[in-house]
Amino acid sequence: MTNYSLKRASKLYLLFITLPLSLATLRVGFYTTSCPLAESTIRRIVQQRFVADKSVTPALLRMHYHDCFVRGCDASILIDSTRSNQTEKGAGANLGVRGYEVIDQIKARLESICPETVSCADIIALATREALRLAGGPNYDVPTGRRDGRISRSDEVNLPGPSSTVSEAQKVFRAHGLTLDEMVVLLGAHTVGTAHCSFFRDRLSNFRGSGAPDPTMERGMVDKLKNTCGSKIVDRTVFLDENTSFLVDNMYYKQIIRKRGVLKIDQEIEEDMASSKFVAKLAADNALFGEHFAKAMVKLGSSRVLEGRDGEIRRNCRVINH
CATH class of the missing domain: 1.10.520.10 (Peroxidase; domain 1)
Structure with missing residues (x-):
């Protein structure tokens, strides 16, 4: 981590x-x-x-x-x-x-x-x-x-934090029963997410010690984020989807295709050959994104649940029953 x-x-x-x-x-x-x-x-x-x-x-x-x-x-x-x-x-x-x-x-x-x-x-x-x-x-x-x-x-x-490569992330997801496509579509939750500038500030000016911005980020996006993230004293937040920030839609994928991904992993799934084709499909079809996202959410929500007589029904969600 x-x-x-x-x-x-x-x-x-x-x-x-x-x-x-x-x-x-x-x-x-x-x-x-x-x-x-x-x-x-x-x-x-x-x-x-x-x-x-x-x-x-x-x-x-x-x-x-x-x-x-x-x-x-x-x-x-x-x-x-x-x-x-x-x-x-x-x-x-x-x-x-x-x-x-x-x-x-x-x-x-x-x-x-x-x-x-x-x-x-x-x-x-x-x-x-x-x-x-x-x-x-x-x-x-x-x-x-x-x-x-x-x-x-x-x-x-x-x-783990948001800077893993696609191959690193895929190994984790595959080990736990999720496919690469499911990983890509679950990352689509970033369509309504935010991130602190500290998570990606290195991409704006000194990417991996190069003294220059991350070359995979569109220059206009670099300049825009620099304006927001200039101060290191106040760790501001930005929307991961800069266009329809409060809508659950496929704009996140359209954004990363234009090299405007905020987090490194966002841009990585568009750059990596193993995931880029599915990213393109999701960017082109909002209904397809919704369909796959719903299925992935149901699968995620069914993971390692307690049923029958296992666990309990809490009377107060903050406190275990006594």
Whole structure:
């Protein structure tokens, strides 16, 4: 893991999966009988938040990814630290994760109508789907039936930074059951993401000690980012998609084809022969991006989940039941 400071490391990490994928036997409509208002309640609350703050989409996306990366999609990222245990929430990579209050609001409402029924893990998955849909992304079915984990440790959070090469990233994704195409389409989540200038400042003036900008970044983009990132005292943020920053669409891929990728990995997937053809297809067809993104999200959300009698249904998403 790149040794960023805790504040800087908290903003953005790549979508690496650190546990093997094991697709579960989740099913669409799991709460049809036990809590028929579950999905509509989640939809309404997320919609209210989206109207007030469109950044809820990248916030929930990041929360969902970072939850699934460590112990699978078990809501372990939501557990608060105690004196005896620093949880995933306190890890450097997770300090910038936002949206916990949205999950709290949803959970409180669901507990009032269906006590101890809907898991926090399912709330994250369903809320993320709703936020994506509201931002123009695909509206896909989310299989549910996850249960909540009882273990959360900060020292298990070890997410690589955003400067890996395609081949390095591909090895990690392949080892955990995800294809190169799925890696490329999951990186499309950067369509609504942001990054601190510290993550890419070297690309603007002294790339790999050359004393010059990264030659794979279009000069106009270099100049634009220099204007934003000139100060090293204030670590500002920029949108990874400079065009439709709050829309889930394929503009991210159009941007990197024009050599306007902000992070090195963004530009790498367009430069690398193994991934460039799929990048071009996604850039040319927004519907294709939506279709593949939805499938990848379902696959990611089904990784290493707890079911049946494993785990628990937390009454408060921040605290393990006692």
